[in-house]
Amino acid sequence: MNDVHRPTLETVAARAAVSRQTVSNALNAPHLVRPETLARVLAVVGELEYRPHGAARQLRTNRSHVIGLRLEPTVDGISGALLDRFLHALTEQAQQRGYRVMLFTAADDDAEIAQYGELLDVLQVDAFVLTSTHHDDPRTQWLSTHGVPFVTFGRAWASGDAAPPVQHAWVDVDGAAGTQAAVEHLVERGHRRIAFIGWPDGSDSGDDRRAGWHRAMIAADVAAPRSLDGLCARVVDGVGSGSAAAEELLASAEPTAFVCASDSLALGALVTARAHGRATPSGEVTAVVGFDDTPVARAIGLTSVAQPLIDAAERAFGLLLSEVHGNRPRSAGGWAGHQVLLQPELVPRESSARPAPRGPD
Amino acid sequence: MNDVHRPTLETVAARAAVSRQTVSNALNAPHLVRPETLARVLAVVGELEYRPHGAARQLRTNRSHVIGLRLEPTVDGISGALLDRFLHALTEQAQQRGYRVMLFTAADDDAEIAQYGELLDVLQVDAFVLTSTHHDDPRTQWLSTHGVPFVTFGRAWASGDAAPPVQHAWVDVDGAAGTQAAVEHLVERGHRRIAFIGWPDGSDSGDDRRAGWHRAMIAADVAAPRSLDGLCARVVDGVGSGSAAAEELLASAEPTAFVCASDSLALGALVTARAHGRATPSGEVTAVVGFDDTPVARAIGLTSVAQPLIDAAERAFGLLLSEVHGNRPRSAGGWAGHQVLLQPELVPRESSARPAPRGPD
Numbered sequence: 148m149n150d151v152h153r154p155t156l157e158t159v160a161a162r163a164a165v166s167r168q169t170v171s172n173a174l175n176a177p178h179l180v181r182p183e184t185l186a187r188v189l190a191v192v193g194e195l196e197y198r199p200h201g202a203a204r205q206l207r208t209n210r211s212h213v214i215g216l217r218l219e220p221t222v223d224g225i226s227g228a229l230l231d232r233f234l235h236a237l238t239e240q241a242q243q244r245g246y247r248v249m250l251f252t253a254a255d256d257d258a259e260i261a262q263y264g265e266l267l268d269v270l271q272v273d274a275f276v277l278t279s280t281h282h283d284d285p286r287t288q289w290l291s292t293h294g295v296p297f298v299t300f301g302r303a304w305a306s307g308d309a310a311p312p313v314q315h316a317w318v319d320v321d322g323a324a325g326t327q328a329a330v331e332h333l334v335e336r337g338h339r340r341i342a343f344i345g346w347p348d349g350s351d352s353g354d355d356r357r358a359g360w361h362r363a364m365i366a367a368d369v370a371a372p373r374s375l376d377g378l379c380a381r382v383v384d385g386v387g388s389g390s391a392a393a394e395e396l397l398a399s400a401e402p403t404a405f406v407c408a409s410d411s412l413a414l415g416a417l418v419t420a421r422a423h424g425r426a427t428p429s430g431e432v433t434a435v436v437g438f439d440d441t442p443v444a445r446a447i448g449l450t451s452v453a454q455p456l457i458d459a460a461e462r463a464f465g466l467l468l469s470e471v472h473g474n475r476p477r478s479a480g481g482w483a484g485h486q487v488l489l490q491p492e493l494v495p496r497e498s499s500a501r502p503a504p505r506g507p508d
Numbered sequence: 509m510n511d512v513h514r515p516t517l518e519t520v521a522a523r524a525a526v527s528r529q530t531v532s533n534a535l536n537a538p539h540l541v542r543p544e545t546l547a548r549v550l551a552v553v554g555e556l557e558y559r560p561h562g563a564a565r566q567l568r569t570n571r572s573h574v575i576g577l578r579l580e581p582t583v584d585g586i587s588g589a590l591l592d593r594f595l596h597a598l599t600e601q602a603q604q605r606g607y608r609v610m611l612f613t614a615a616d617d618d619a620e621i622a623q624y625g626e627l628l629d630v631l632q633v634d635a636f637v638l639t640s641t642h643h644d645d646p647r648t649q650w651l652s653t654h655g656v657p658f659v660t661f662g663r664a665w666a667s668g669d670a671a672p673p674v675q676h677a678w679v680d681v682d683g684a685a686g687t688q689a690a691v692e693h694l695v696e697r698g699h700r701r702i703a704f705i706g707w708p709d710g711s712d713s714g715d716d717r718r719a720g721w722h723r724a725m726i727a728a729d730v731a732a733p734r735s736l737d738g739l740c741a742r743v744v745d746g747v748g749s750g751s752a753a754a755e756e757l758l759a760s761a762e763p764t765a766f767v768c769a770s771d772s773l774a775l776g777a778l779v780t781a782r783a784h785g786r787a788t789p790s791g792e793v794t795a796v797v798g799f800d801d802t803p804v805a806r807a808i809g810l811t812s813v814a815q816p817l818i819d820a821a822e823r824a825f826g827l828l829l830s831e832v833h834g835n836r837p838r839s840a841g842g843w844a845g846h847q848v849l850l851q852p853e854l855v856p857r858e859s860s861a862r863p864a865p866r867g868p869d
């Protein structure tokens with residue numbers, strides 16, 4: 148391509164008869180621009196085939212060796228430490244290879260997108276790492292469209308009814324395999340009525356963890372498929388909701404074990420299970436397995452599913468370097484090696500150590 | 509000062525007959541330089557009164573609006589989330605005022621210092637925020653000497669026998685006031701034999717928290733001063749060590765309450781207290797108070813001392829801006845407003861809710 152004729156922000160501004168700031172806003176913060184102006188600017192962008200940040204980046208000879216990462220709001224819960232552990236691992240990985248991590252915060256996806264422009268143009272960030280991907284994620288769409296190198300921790304979740312998601316590099320952990328391993332571990336100890344306490348439908352990682360439990364229950368042939376609905380609770384994350392869900396399930400379905408979508412839910416279930424155990428003549432305590440292997444799980448002897456976060460950070464950074472160096476697949480089929488699903492590991496502890504009580508079934 | 513005659517890195521290199529890199533190493537990573545070369549370079553630095561980064565910074569007209577912060581290694585424990593919460597708050601504070609946070613990692617203080625040079629000269633970081641200060645901290649010494657703006661979360665702890673510490677801007681939380689409030693809270697509920705489970709001597713914040721307990725016990729006049737040693741355990745942080753220390757204290761000193769230096773220690777003490785409570789005829793459970801108000805404390809109903817982290821981040825960033833703008837006190841007495849000791853807050857929960865059992869004393 149002839150760089151002399153590559154359109155610039157100025158070219159677009161002149162042709163659309165607006166300021167440079169307005170062009171920038173139209174691309175980065177369209178809600179700030181009046182609809183008719185926005186339409187005119189975007190028409191010129193399309194006509195000239197202007198590619199903003201991507202174009203600027205391709206012309207740039209020196210890389211900043213800085214990658215941007217949005218620090219998610221502090222989750223005031225037990226599992227909130229998970230992304231912080233990924234951040235630690237990523238920062239160390241990056242530094243070992245001569246890169247630094249620059250943080251930013253944003254209230255939501257749109258606010259995150261609104262910051263990409265400044266981070267790329269003013270602070271000259273080379274690439275981004277995204278966390279907490281979800282279906283119809285506008286961030287990956289924006290970065291792909293603008294030709295900005297990025298990798299996500301979290302796969303490109305498919306939307307139920309829409310077109311296939313944007314193809315991009317990602318690393319994720321196989322949550323369904325984790326809950327499946329939890330069920331298999333409990334079946335080995337003689338459990339048959341294994342309940343699942345998870346989140347409401349619609350969260351991609353939550354649905355995935357429930358699917359793993361469901362698949363393993365069917366495979367183990369320990370419960371009638373249609374009885375599984377009665378063994379499954381859908382509640383918001385938290386110790387209190389986990390405890391209440393466990394109470395209800397014990398009353399309605401008499402499970403001997405709980406698999407939970409998080410350590411917070413599992414801690415609640417464990418409190419209920421222990422109180423319930425003391426109330427029964429035999430003192431049997433329902434087994435509990437959590438998810439994420441948080442410090443709390445280690446502290447209270449809770450069996451949990453551990454995500455390989457250091458491995459995930461290492462793989463994510465490797466993929467990001469490929470992106471920065473322009474080694475992006477050119478065909479849809481070429482993405483396979485750039486989309487890495489890691490296996491979690493079950494960490495057995497006291498909360499699932501005892502064999503299941505012998506029941507009538 | 510006449511900038512024309514200000515010595516540069518090149519001036520020093522030429523005078524000492526070494527490369528620019530060697531001068532940089534002598535200042536930033538002296539262990540990489542042969543002793544005789546190091547001595548020669550440092551002699552020239554002193555002779556020319558060369559001020560490396562500080563000088564470069566004063567000449568710089570454009571600020572980067574980037575501040576550097578070392579991400580501490582992940583502490584695989586319950587209290588490890590504390591500094592991450594400070595990081596979140598600081599990143600948000602900085603962003604609201606047009607600054608960004610760049611992360612780096614380092615194995616120890618010397619490794620951290622070795623990175624300051626690159627961060628200042630190559631990445632043009634404007635200033636630093638330091639965490640986990642301690643007595644004889646070489647990092648604050650280095651930054652002060654080089655005229656680099658910085659603020660610490662953690663006070664300038666005085667060494668027992670040496671000169672007063674380097675004066676600098678800091679924000680800290682009054683740990684002794686926190687443990688004192690814990691004792692007063694327990695005394696109000698009728699406790700007299702209140703034990704303390706803390707860390708081994710020599711950690712500044714740990715010694716401070718123990719001092720608060722000691723001071724409050726003397727003030728409340730509930731135990732003979734010389735009996736206090738028998739009510740005090742010094743163990744490494746952790747749930748297991750907290751549990752073991754509580755066992756020993758219950759056997760030797762029969763406390764009715766524990767004040768702990770961390771939520772990890774407190775969780776261990778709580779496990780022991782509950783087991784012990786079930787073993788006594790009356791079923792009385794020893795009260796427990798933790799420190800840092802972690803998610804675990806909220807989950808298990810543990811009374812704990814909360815640090816005002818958002819306030820700390822806001823004050824720290826305000827002090828840092830003063831530093832960046834050159835508003836540093838010129839006399840020792842002028843530092844008062846730049847050294848901010850915030851008060852923690854006791855959050856009472858179930859673990860200290862019951863009144864003390866009536867004992868023989």
